[in-house]
Amino acid sequence: MPKPDSLQGSLDLLVLKILSRRPRLHGYAIMSAIKDWSGEVLRAEEGSLYPALHRMEEAGWIRAEWVTKESGRRARIYDLTAAGRKQLDAEESRWEAVTAAVNRVLRTV
Numbered sequence: 435m436p437k438p439d440s441l442q443g444s445l446d447l448l449v450l451k452i453l454s455r456r457p458r459l460h461g462y463a464i465m466s467a468i469k470d471w472s473g474e475v476l477r478a479e480e481g482s483l484y485p486a487l488h489r490m491e492e493a494g495w496i497r498a499e500w501v502t503k504e505s506g507r508r509a510r511i512y513d514l515t516a517a518g519r520k521q522l523d524a525e526e527s528r529w530e531a532v533t534a535a536v537n538r539v540l541r542t543v
Contacts, residue, residue, distance in 0.1 A: 445478060445486050446495075447529055450522040453496060453514040460509040461487060487512060495521045 452467045453459060459467070461483055468478045490496045495518035498510050514522070 444529070445482060446490060447522070447525040448476070448478070449483075449486060449490065450495065450514060450518055450525060453512055454519065454522055457513045458511045460511050464512070490518070493521075494518075 448468055449464055452464055452471070456463075456467065461480070464487075465478045465480070465483055468476050487496065487498070491498050491512075494515055496512045497515055498512050500508055500510055502508050
């Protein structure tokens with residue numbers, strides 16, 4: 435059974451939604467947003483997040499850019515693209531359909 439904090443099937447949706455609300459975030463900030471905005475219930479681990487970000491960039495849903503921070507450290511920041519906004523709409527619709535179906539099953543006697 436998956437761990438309670440598992441993001442199976444929902445990581446793309448969460449990343450796209452976060453970037454729609456707060457553009458130009460780096461990976462660690464996205465991980466923190468998932469944790470904070472979920473009330474510390476959900477966690478995205480680096481081993482899951484960074485491959486997902488790379489895959490979403492290849493799909494054209496997000497774009498990445500290297501920037502130099504005030505500290506002199508370089509960070510890769512991510513933005514949602516127009517294709518990513520369309521994908522977010524599709525992912526949200528799919529999530530609503532799945533959660534409605536699960537709720538119907540849970541309420542069935």
